[in-house]
Amino acid sequence: MPFGLLKYGLARTYPGKNLFGKARPLKQSYDVVIIGAGGHGAACAYYLAKEHGITNVAVLDKGYLGGGNTARNTAVLRSNYLTEAGVAFYKASLELYKSLSNELDLNIMFEQRGQLTLAHSDAAVRNLRWRAEVNQHLGVRSELMFNDEIAKMLPHLRMDADARYPILAGLWHADGGTARHDAVVWGYAKEAAARGVEFHQLTEATGIDIADGKVTGVRTTRGDISCGKVIQAVAGSSSVVGNMAGIKLPIHTFPLQAMVTQPYKPLLEPHVSSPHHHVYIHQTSRGEFVIGGGSDPYPLYNTRATLPMREVLSAAVLELFPFLGEARVMRQWAGITDMTPDYSPIMGESPVQNYYLDAGWGTWGFKATPISGMTMAELVATDRVPELIAPFSLDRFYRFEQVNEAGATAASH
Amino acid sequence: MKTLLCPLNGLRNIDEFIYGGEYHAEPDRKQADRKAWAEHVFFDTNSAGVVAEWWCHTPSSYWFLVDRDTVTDQVISTYPFSIDPVEK
Ligand SMILES: Cc1cc2nc3c(=O)[nH]c(=O)nc-3n(C[C@H](O)[C@H](O)[C@H](O)COP(=O)(O)OP(=O)(O)OC[C@H]3O[C@@H](n4cnc5c(N)ncnc54)[C@H](O)[C@@H]3O)c2cc1C
Numbered sequence: 381m382p383f384g385l386l387k388y389g390l391a392r393t394y395p396g397k398n399l400f401g402k403a404r405p406l407k408q409s410y411d412v413v414i415i416g417a418g419g420h421g422a423a424c425a426y427y428l429a430k431e432h433g434i435t436n437v438a439v440l441d442k443g444y445l446g447g448g449n450t451a452r453n454t455a456v457l458r459s460n461y462l463t464e465a466g467v468a469f470y471k472a473s474l475e476l477y478k479s480l481s482n483e484l485d486l487n488i489m490f491e492q493r494g495q496l497t498l499a500h501s502d503a504a505v506r507n508l509r510w511r512a513e514v515n516q517h518l519g520v521r522s523e524l525m526f527n528d529e530i531a532k533m534l535p536h537l538r539m540d541a542d543a544r545y546p547i548l549a550g551l552w553h554a555d556g557g558t559a560r561h562d563a564v565v566w567g568y569a570k571e572a573a574a575r576g577v578e579f580h581q582l583t584e585a586t587g588i589d590i591a592d593g594k595v596t597g598v599r600t601t602r603g604d605i606s607c608g609k610v611i612q613a614v615a616g617s618s619s620v621v622g623n624m625a626g627i628k629l630p631i632h633t634f635p636l637q638a639m640v641t642q643p644y645k646p647l648l649e650p651h652v653s654s655p656h657h658h659v660y661i662h663q664t665s666r667g668e669f670v671i672g673g674g675s676d677p678y679p680l681y682n683t684r685a686t687l688p689m690r691e692v693l694s695a696a697v698l699e700l701f702p703f704l705g706e707a708r709v710m711r712q713w714a715g716i717t718d719m720t721p722d723y724s725p726i727m728g729e730s731p732v733q734n735y736y737l738d739a740g741w742g743t744w745g746f747k748a749t750p751i752s753g754m755t756m757a758e759l760v761a762t763d764r765v766p767e768l769i770a771p772f773s774l775d776r777f778y779r780f781e782q783v784n785e786a787g788a789t790a791a792s793h
Numbered sequence: 794m795k796t797l798l799c800p801l802n803g804l805r806n807i808d809e810f811i812y813g814g815e816y817h818a819e820p821d822r823k824q825a826d827r828k829a830w831a832e833h834v835f836f837d838t839n840s841a842g843v844v845a846e847w848w849c850h851t852p853s854s855y856w857f858l859v860d861r862d863t864v865t866d867q868v869i870s871t872y873p874f875s876i877d878p879v880e881k
Contacts, residue, residue, distance in 0.1 A: 619838070620841050623838075628837075630837070677812060678812035679812070
């Protein structure tokens with residue numbers, strides 16, 4: 381047994397290193413306040429400090445670091461979207477993921493085992509062809525795959541022609557993968573804290589001070605702060621926090637649930653998703669099957685898990701992998717997601733000067749953590765909207781120029 | 794929420810209903826500009842609290858209104874559209 385471990389076990393005080401800075405009082409003023417210490421808030425803080433030298437920054441969270449959707453997602457990373465804006469953006473994020481373990485000096489367990497999206501109707505096959513074309517054009521590895529190849533790759537997948545909804549084809553996305561979600565936020569927070577950024581947990585933003593259309597401060601449960609700029613990155617609380625700044629958003633808040641089975645030996649290599657059955661599944665490196673699907677049927681600000689959703693997910697996944705009929709479900713949980721009408725995020729400037737939005741991440745925002753952090757930091761530091769996120773501005777809804785990713789997102793994440 | 798009291802059909806299983814969005818009055822068709830329409834179509838208050846919303850009993854295609862708490866998931870009341878939810 382390693383000696384260090386024995387010493388650790390016998391130690392009276394917790395010998396672990398504090399990576400995120402000690403708890404301390406809030407200062408009266410910061411250059412930048414970030415509301416929400418999820419992956420997005422932490423990544424933004426990191427890039428502000430590293431790329432732009434802005435370190436007088438406080439990241440506030442009403443709960444604990446990374447305890448929101450960052451802790452609850454199913455960690456799917458992919459860039460096989462449909463619109464050029466979407467593909468270019470998520471592709472850039474995946475590129476950052478590739479070197480993130482080195483950059484943050486923490487193993488984020490990034491794995492690219494690929495993703496297969498199944499089509500069970502002619503219309504869906506057409507949609508997958510379309511995505512493959514757009515993806516290839518932009519340098520993303522996506523191609524149409526037919527049943528003989530699918531059966532070879534996935535011997536456990538039920539391919540019966542007499543199934544209620546037989547599989548007709550799939551979109552093979554070799555770039556698809558997963559990463560350890562907690563490690564991503566911890567890594568960003570650790571490196572941001574090392575550069576002087578302050579993380580304040582159990583600090584809820586309760587109000588936004590605005591003077592002459594310009595943000596001047598944030599009120600919190602631990603006192604008021606004055607600041608130059610504010611970024612809200614609060615996922616499921618986007619409308620609630622936006623409302624504090626008088627900003628109405630095109631967002632509806634729904635729970636999204638997922639569940640995980642007992643561990644098995646490795647037998648499913650890629651991530652498999654069936655938009656038709658509203659289900660997706662992959663096997664983690666620990667062996668558990670992670671199963672997720674569509675949002676709850678109506679809006680709610682609540683993270684309860686429900687029996688009907690467990691039944692829906694189970695029935696759907698058994699259509700694809702009948703052997704899971706024997707599997708036990710170990711855990712089921714929910715996160716609160718901020719859904720936009722076009723399944724694309726809302727990023728950039730807001731009607732309030734110096735108040736920036738990183739919202740509308742719905743069921744798909746974990747994969748965007750690095751690139752959203754990087755682009756939001758650039759926007760805040762330079763006051764220029766980076767090209768990659770220009771299509772995602774709030775005012776696209778006033779221009780009726782939505783970035784429609786509904787078909788490339790539902791039940792794929 | 795396992796059941797819902799339909800003003801037309803009485804207490805029914807929740808599976809018989811679909812959610813139809815937050816209630817707000819339509820803008821004045823003669824006067825509304827693009828901005829007003831965009832806000833009507835896309836933007837909602839989306840509050841955490843009691844909200845008036847549309848629901849439909851699908852077997853009978855009957856649309857009605859529900860005041861529901863979006864944090865506790867408790868239904869406060871259900872009522873036909875003929876009653877204006879603002880003045881109720
Ligand atoms: C079940 C499930 C599965 C998902 N699967 C995937 C997937 O496979 N792939 C993918 O890309 N995405 C997925 N997502 C979506 C993804 O999890 C989110 O889009 C992403 O994590 C959002 O990150 P964030 O940092 O913006 O939000 P969060 O991690 O939720 O952080 C927001 C933080 O803001 C804090 N906060 C809220 N209000 C306040 C306030 N007033 N004051 C201070 N702090 C506040 C919260 O406490 C929270 O910690 C999934 C989501 C769920 C729920």
